Amino acid sequence: MSYLTSVVFNSTKPHTATVIFNHGLGDSGDGISPAFLNLSKILGHVKFIFPNAPNRPITVNNGMIMPAWYDIRSLGDDIETQGEDEEGMLNSVRGINGIIRDEVDSGIPSNRIVVGGFSQGSAMSLLVGLTSEYRFAGIVVLSGYLPLRQKIYRMATESNKRTPIFMAHGVLDTILPYNFGKLSSESLISTGYQVTxxxxxxxxxxxxxxELQDLAQFLKNVIPDV
Structure with missing residues (x-):
């Protein structure tokens, strides 16, 4: 059982698929979930889970404590030279994996589960998706990037090599520049992943x-009502 708490939108029809969506830095399940209210109505067979990241000090924010999946020590091109918080990331992977296991144990097969996120949460969705032994229906990356890119492919399993990945990024993004998302998608594609x-x-x-309209179409394709 996961140690993470979550905001949950239960399905309004027989529950046959689940979307687990991770919020960004400083946000919460309560903060991100309203954006998905309409989506949950359209996809009545889907249960939406919005996990809450634990509170931790964030180096780039002068050590301020806030909800975060991992510490951020630097921004922009310095991310790799300063080193990513691999330990924090892997701890959060364990928490999200606990939620996935709970869903599988309750009868939802992993190939009817989509793992997604926004910003820092979408870096987590890629890390969870690429390293999991479970085969997922899809991976969603909104305004995000590929974490641990020097070693993530060595950590990756074969399970999700053909899993559809939906990546989306705004050109006007000044927090995580558009290029982060674009280069991340190109890296994944060049390694054989199925990225839109x-x-x-x-x-x-x-x-x-x-973006939500495009995401709705992606979800209808990978976890159709059955």
């Missing part, structure tokens, strides 16, 4: 209606 990368010319570091 969507560009939004008027989107900053947020989620908008056009």
């Amino acid at each position: 990368f969507k560009t939004y010319n008027t989107l900053s570091h947020s989620i908008n209606g056009e």
